Amino acid sequence: xxxxxxxxxxxxxxxxxxxxxxxxxxxxxxxxxxxxxxxxxxxxxxxxxxxxxxxxxxxxxxxxxxxxxxxxxxxxxxxxxxxxxxxxxxxxxxxxxxxxxxxxxxxxxxxxxxxxxxxxxxxxxxxxxxxxxxxxxxxxxxxxxxxxxxxxxxxxxxxxxxxxxxxxxxxxxxxxxxxxxxxxxxxxxxxxxxxxxxxxxxxxxxxxxxxxxxxxxxxxxxxxxxxxxxxxxxxxxxxxxxxxxxxxxxxxxxxxxxxxxxxxxxxxxxxxxxxxxxxxxxxxxxxxxxxxxxxxxxx
Ligand code: G1P
Numbered sequence: 408x409x410x411x412x413x414x415x416x417x418x419x420x421x422x423x424x425x426x427x428x429x430x431x432x433x434x435x436x437x438x439x440x441x442x443x444x445x446x447x448x449x450x451x452x453x454x455x456x457x458x459x460x461x462x463x464x465x466x467x468x469x470x471x472x473x474x475x476x477x478x479x480x481x482x483x484x485x486x487x488x489x490x491x492x493x494x495x496x497x498x499x500x501x502x503x504x505x506x507x508x509x510x511x512x513x514x515x516x517x518x519x520x521x522x523x524x525x526x527x528x529x530x531x532x533x534x535x536x537x538x539x540x541x542x543x544x545x546x547x548x549x550x551x552x553x554x555x556x557x558x559x560x561x562x563x564x565x566x567x568x569x570x571x572x573x574x575x576x577x578x579x580x581x582x583x584x585x586x587x588x589x590x591x592x593x594x595x596x597x598x599x600x601x602x603x604x605x606x607x608x609x610x611x612x613x614x615x616x617x618x619x620x621x622x623x624x625x626x627x628x629x630x631x632x633x634x635x636x637x638x639x640x641x642x643x644x645x646x647x648x649x650x651x652x653x654x655x656x657x658x659x660x661x662x663x664x665x666x667x668x669x670x671x672x673x674x675x676x677x678x679x680x681x682x683x684x685x686x687x688x689x690x691x692x693x694x695x696x697x698x699x700x701x702x703x704x705x706x
Pocket of ligand 1: 520540543579580582601602
């Protein structure tokens with residue numbers, strides 16, 4: 408019998424236009440921009456897999472075909488590397504295709520994150536599922552998603568990830584009003600606002616791009632009108648679910664995340680992320696860091 412309570416599927420919205428990175432993103436999806444030598448989206452799929460989610464649905468759009476190619480076999484390239492006996496590169500080329508079972512659905516028109524999630528309805532069906540936003544990378548040493556799945560198993564409903572941000576940054580995020588629970592890192596979410604002005608924010612706990620969603624979110628999204636920016640907002644649907652009891656798809660809990668998050672959707676943060684990842688790499692860090700120190704000393 409199917410276990411309707413277990414989370415096995417991940418949804419990765421990847422339909423955004425990537426306007427902040429033009430002209431690099433004119434013909435290349437922003438999700439394919441490399442963090443050192445791996446596209447950002449591969450880190451996200453790896454994170455889903457390490458939380459036990461082997462069925463990944465990408466919600467893509469126009470100009471996103473290279474994402475499908477990346478997670479597919481590349482037989483010609485593999486043949487060349489195999490003939491050369493270059494096993495190391497061969498395994499790097501094969502890795503993305505072997506990670507998980509990837510599925511794709513296209514979001515015909517860019518109508519917002521909530522609408523992108525709604526595109527997953529048919530694939531997901533009547534099960535809770537995880538949703539991972541490609542702009543946010545969570546350090547693999549900090550196990551956020553597993554904890555969120557545990558919280559869903561204990562409390563039911565939906566679970567969001569919250570991170571404390573400085574007051575002047577709350578307007579960049581969805582923001583939550585929260586109440587404590589008996590667990591230090593878990594809160595009950597009582598209200599949510601998408602990108603509020605700093606002086607209207609219910610707290611400085613910001614939603615970061617990881618969600619475990621009850622399938623009731625689909626019905627709510629179908630009845631959620633355009634919100635901030637004229638787009639259908641996932642935050643608005645979660646606000647509705649936060650006011651509901653467990654028999655109607657509620658409530659919403661938050662996991663307070665105090666680990667390392669990298670925002671690759673912003674140019675400056677993207678640069679910081681690449682530098683941090685390079686510094687941590689055993690094959691690059693030992694050469695890169697002394698150079699970086701010298702470079703900074705010379706400025
Ligand atoms: C989206 C969500 C927002 C959340 C953010 C996290 O916004 O709508 O609630 O705080 O992701 O990265 P976006 O950054 O896509 O505008």
